Amino acid sequence: MSKITIRKLFILLFAIVFISIISLYASLQNVYDINYPKLERIPKFEAGRRIFPKTRNFFENNVNFYKIDQKAYAVSAFTDDRNGNMGYRYVRVLVVIKQKIDFECVINGSKSRNVSLYELSENHHMDMQVFILNCPMPDFIQFDDIEYVELRREGSSKPFTNVPVKYRIENEKNMKSEPRIHMSICVPVLFPGAYDAKRIVEFIELNSLQGIDRIFMYYNPKTLDGKMNKTLQYYTDNHILHLINFQLPFSENDVWYHGQLITITDCLLRNSGLSKYTFFNDIDEFFVPMSNMSMMETLNLLFVNTSSGSQRVAANLINLENTNPPITLHNSQGSSNLETRYTKCVVRPEMVFEQGIHHTSRVIQDDYTTDAHNGSLLQVFHFKKRNTCCEKRLELINGYSNALKNQFEYVVKILDL
Structure with missing residues (x-):
């Protein structure tokens, strides 16, 4: 056999082996992609899908609890440059305490005077209650110079607890820049076992179709199954979902309603200066415009009065007869x-000092308003099993049926849900 023939056979054999390896690799990748979908291999636009622009992550993905003593935890410290009805030049700290006793605050080595506690309005006499600790700043210290605040009980001999400054709230009357996103949602608690992964797909896809830019969701990763974890990771990679790990260091039975006052306040602070409008609602609740206007157009009309800091929106109770997702397309009674x-709120976050589960408790200026909207422009559709009568609500079906159905089926398929 000539040298040329041997060389050709060698090249042919090498080509066959190389093609076989490539084919095997592609086959394995197809299998892995079903279980662990990689965002870069999924078409970026399909059936109205939006891959959301990634913004710099200014905040960590945890709600941290700093133990002061057996009866007190500090959560989020923030500088507050708003000159309003809660005083001016403060470092404030979200705290959860069992006993209302005075605290000491030390800022950059200087002890604060006239430290006070502000009680949130929805504690309902539980053992562990949520307060905001107000620490006046010494005149010679600037906001940007403060990295942490030192706390302990007044008169205690124990060492101080260092609580890092997590948020820096700007003067709402003199914001340095426009909010980076238009609309966001705070989901205070992802209740364990209450929803399956398909309900999460529906919630995020429908809200994205309505123009929501970012969803902040508080959850305990220890309570989730594989499909839920996979779904949440997919949307996190997609830049619309921001997951915040929230695990109480004490029994949730000791604090009101799973600790939602903690997560709501933390989310309010996260969105101040970030989002123009922020909604507070659960997975089974959807804000729905009542006209042909978009969500953003509706909000701009609701907040046409620049003194309006919050809109408390009436709820329409939709009977959950068919529990198969997407429930918003299968139920209209x-x-x-x-x-x-039991309303839900949409707020201008920088104008609000205290937000509750169903209402805004306090705005930062006396001339700001918290308005109750009658549902003529915007309603909250709350899907729950109940006997409601007798009005068909077709706004979601008429407005989003095809787009939501296509997108829902697409995500369910690629995630193998």
Whole structure:
């Protein structure tokens, strides 16, 4: 056999082996992609899908608890440059305490005078209650110079607890720049076992179709199954979902409603200066415009009065007869009377000092308003099993049926849910 023939056979054999290896690799990648979808290999636009622009992550992904003593924890410290009805030039600290006793604050080596506690309004006499600790700043210290505050009980001999400054709240009347995003959602608690992964897909996809830029969701990763973890990771990689690890250092039975006052306040602070409008709602609740306007157009009309810091939006109770997702397309039996007590809020976060579960408790200026909206422009559709009568609500079905159905099926398929 000539040398040329041997060389050709060698080249042919090498080519066959190389092609086989490539084919095997591609086959394995297809298998792995089903279980662990990589965002860069998924088409960026399909059925109205948006890959959201990544913004710099200014905040860590945890709610930290700094133990002061057996009866007190500090959570989030923040500098507050707003000159309003809560005083001026403060470092404030979100604290959870069992006993209301005075605290000492030390800022950059100087002890604060006239330290005070502000009690949040929805503690409901639980053992562990949520307060904001107000530490006046010495005149010679600037906001940007403060990295942490030192705390302990007044008169205690124990060492001080260092609490890092997590947020820096700007003067809302003199913001240095426009908010980086238009609309965000705070989901205070992802209740364990209450929703499956498909409900998360529906919630995020429908809200993204309505123009929501970012969703902040507080969760305990120890309570999630594989499909839920996979789904949450997919949307985190997609830049629309920001997950915040929230694990109480004490029993959730000791604090009101799973500690939602903690997560709501933390999320309010996260969004101040970041988002123009921030919603507070759960996975089974959707804000729905009542006209042909977009969500952003609706909000701009609701907040046309620049003194409005919050809109408390009435709820329409939608009977959850069909529990198969997407539930928003399978259920439309609403109530003829709107729920005006258990409402949900959309706020201008920099204008609010205290936000509750169902209402805004305090704005930062006396001339700011917290308005109750009657549902003519915007309603909260709350999907829950109940006997409601007797009005069909077709706004979501008429507005988003095809787009939501296509996108929902697409994500469920690629995530193998």
